[in-house]
Amino acid sequence: MENFTIYNPVKLHFGSGVLSGLGKAAGAFGKKALLVYGKGSVKANGAYSECTAALGQAGINLFEYGGIKPNPVIEDVDQAAALGREKEVDMVIAVGGGSVIDSAKLLSVAIPATHSAWDFVEGVRKPAAGLPLIAILTLAATGTEMNHYAVIQHDALKKKSGYGHRLMFPRHSFLDPGFTRSVPAHHTAYGITDLVAHSLEAWFGEGEASLTDRFILAILQEAMQYGPMLMKDLENPGLRARIMYAATCALNGMTTPGKKSQDWGVHGVGHCLSVLWDIPHGASLSIAYPAWLELQKDRIPDRITELGQSLFGTSTTAGTIAGFKDFFAGLNSPLSLGQMGIHPTIKEKDELVKVMGTNEVDGLAHRLSGKDHRALAEMML
Numbered sequence: 001m002e003n004f005t006i007y008n009p010v011k012l013h014f015g016s017g018v019l020s021g022l023g024k025a026a027g028a029f030g031k032k033a034l035l036v037y038g039k040g041s042v043k044a045n046g047a048y049s050e051c052t053a054a055l056g057q058a059g060i061n062l063f064e065y066g067g068i069k070p071n072p073v074i075e076d077v078d079q080a081a082a083l084g085r086e087k088e089v090d091m092v093i094a095v096g097g098g099s100v101i102d103s104a105k106l107l108s109v110a111i112p113a114t115h116s117a118w119d120f121v122e123g124v125r126k127p128a129a130g131l132p133l134i135a136i137l138t139l140a141a142t143g144t145e146m147n148h149y150a151v152i153q154h155d156a157l158k159k160k161s162g163y164g165h166r167l168m169f170p171r172h173s174f175l176d177p178g179f180t181r182s183v184p185a186h187h188t189a190y191g192i193t194d195l196v197a198h199s200l201e202a203w204f205g206e207g208e209a210s211l212t213d214r215f216i217l218a219i220l221q222e223a224m225q226y227g228p229m230l231m232k233d234l235e236n237p238g239l240r241a242r243i244m245y246a247a248t249c250a251l252n253g254m255t256t257p258g259k260k261s262q263d264w265g266v267h268g269v270g271h272c273l274s275v276l277w278d279i280p281h282g283a284s285l286s287i288a289y290p291a292w293l294e295l296q297k298d299r300i301p302d303r304i305t306e307l308g309q310s311l312f313g314t315s316t317t318a319g320t321i322a323g324f325k326d327f328f329a330g331l332n333s334p335l336s337l338g339q340m341g342i343h344p345t346i347k348e349k350d351e352l353v354k355v356m357g358t359n360e361v362d363g364l365a366h367r368l369s370g371k372d373h374r375a376l377a378e379m380m381l
Ligand code: NZQ
Pocket: 037, 038, 039, 040, 041, 042, 045, 068, 069, 070, 071, 072, 096, 097, 098, 099, 100, 102, 138, 139, 140, 141, 142, 143, 144, 147, 149, 150, 151, 152, 179, 180, 181, 182, 183, 184, 187, 191, 194, 251, 267, 281, 282
């Protein structure tokens, strides 16, 4: 077991009606807020009106930046940061899914600066200050509500990169599972896939930490038991709540203590699929994970079958891979690019391999070579 430090300052409010605390939380940070949201779901499901009403009652003056797209882009972050600078806001409030919250995290450290937030992502500059960020989550998937990471796309460079800084932890996150009841079936499935993938990135990390492994298995079991039930009963508040909390736990630091690293190779591959074809994040992972497991099955058979034994009662790598494929297929999360209607030409496959190189899709624990990138590209068709 490795030495470790645990630091997570997010004040997480979970459950029905928790937004009643939003006004007080925001009031502690000042009087002017930049409210960030996506392409309209929050206006349809009531989250926007509930937030603006609570903030209005608390006397918070709101400036809005809407239209953040799924697989968010750096241009929106920079434009929203410029607005926040111009209006001299005291805080940033994000209402939506991971794309909105990640954009808000980056712009909360970009507002006090004068350059593009991409400089942070590329490591050219470090944030010196961050505005307080409040997140109101409406989609269970990424875990962004309780971590300090943001993932952002630079279309011109064909890059999708993750970046983390301690100034980017939300000060408060409000998770009312009721807001996730309007998430359509396909995004519900991709969210479950994402939380499973986060658990797997931790499982396949480097180092031994038995209790952490048990936490990881518990999160996987929760997702595998209740995820399929939720897919059949999308309005069920209890199931929405279970999946929402599981998604938070899958990437809030609980799955790392005692390990040397996680892996993140599969996420790297998935990000390349999103850069090239704008595939939703979770869908990219159900395509990439079975291919990655095939690639690794003779390299790390014991680690794969240990998982298979706990989750599917199988003692073979083939049985484990089949178990994951059946699980993703049962959610209706795609297993191949073809299932997303994407049939890459030879030139497009070459481009995918190239983009995996420029995005440094290496894997931290199980290193991927250029030859592996080529093999994965062929296996995801
Ligand atoms: O844009 P709107 O209209 O809001 O619609 C969104 C979007 O179309 C919709 N949606 C969200 N909440 C809804 C809803 N529709 C109905 N009812 C609701 N309550 O869902 C669609 C997808 O939203 P998005 O925010 O893109 O999904 P998700 O939460 O899965 O976030 C994905 C992004 O997070 C990154 C991914 O790479 C991707 O860019 N990730 C962030 C991580 C982190 N910060 O820790 C880790 C993850 O591995 C991941 O990489």
